[in-house]
Amino acid sequence: MNVTIEHIFCPYCEEVINLYFRIMNTILFSCNEAELRTSMERLKKETRLDEYFIFGYGAHHLWLCQRKPSDKNKVFEHRIMIARF
Template structure:
């Protein structure tokens, strides 16, 4: 996958699920990262990232 495919996939996942309620995520200059929230809708999230996608 390239960066555009990753962004499109995340957007589709956002539309079909409650992704923002359970996870916090973002993009760096060459990667996508995601962390799990402590609980649904919580501002706090777990310290370790679930995964990083480099592109």
């Protein structure tokens, strides 16, 4: 995986910091797209990933944005990272 950090994330609590690094490790330890998708779904089930972040997939990448702490229905303007596979 080729990960590019595109924008700084907002470390507003300990849980979001820990989750950010778990996401990073999940991406870096994945060998291919299928493994990445499976690992992200597992992380989503095991943690409160959806409360702090939103992610999706393009044809050859995964993107990640952070939700705003003041309103979890809104996300910050810029995505924080992209992982190309």
